[in-house]
Amino acid sequence: MxxxxxxxxxxxxxxxxxxxxxxxxxxxxxxxxxxxxxxxxxxxxxxxxxxxxxxxxxxxxxxGLTRSEYKLVQRNLKDAKQKIQRLQKALFNISNIRDFINAKHNIETIRVVKKIYSVTKKEPVRFFKAEEFYYKHLDSMVEIAEKYSFLSSQPVKTKELNQSLQETRQTLTQLSNVIKEDLYNMLEGDLDSLQFELDVARQSINQKKIDDGRFQK
Structure with a gap:
């Protein structure tokens, strides 16, 4: 409720x-x-x-959870909320024009992260399908994003720093894809169910067309 x-x-x-x-x-x-x-x-x-x-x-x-499981989920949601705020701040703390090109990608990443959080909050049992996100991937994303934000804000950039920024950006992109997989795994059952319903609906439509064709003959 x-x-x-x-x-x-x-x-x-x-x-x-x-x-x-x-x-x-x-x-x-x-x-x-x-x-x-x-x-x-x-x-x-x-x-x-x-x-x-x-x-x-x-x-x-x-x-369908026990009280201890529910408390575990709520505790992780509380921690995740703070981490998501840090991640959002880091990703949008942009200091140069090249980073603005990646703004759309950053927004998409935040959207996926918040979706995982909101689904878990609404249906706590789904937490156990996204444990890697809460225990590993979110932490890594926050830590790397904050470091990237800090390095990109430096007024003077050496060749080594630019290379480090590029590698960090690539790592963030890879982590973003991993987080998308976390969301997919979380919703996999729903997607399978939806596909089944679509298949049934298509069969019903095709059968109706066949029956209508026979009736017209």
Missing amino acids: NAFLSFLIRFVAAGFTTFLTWIFSFFIFDRSFFESFFYSLIGGTAVFFGLKYYIRHRFIKMT
């Missing part, structure tokens, strides 16, 4: 519970104003955090 929607549901339910508890305590059970307020606050707080636990528990159950 969307985090904001979850918070809104809990907030409304807690507010409603707080109001009803105060009404019952003050008017029906004849408690004092402050005593009723205290009870209503306890009731509202219990509902707010109780719903939070229930919604999270239900979501984890729907993912």
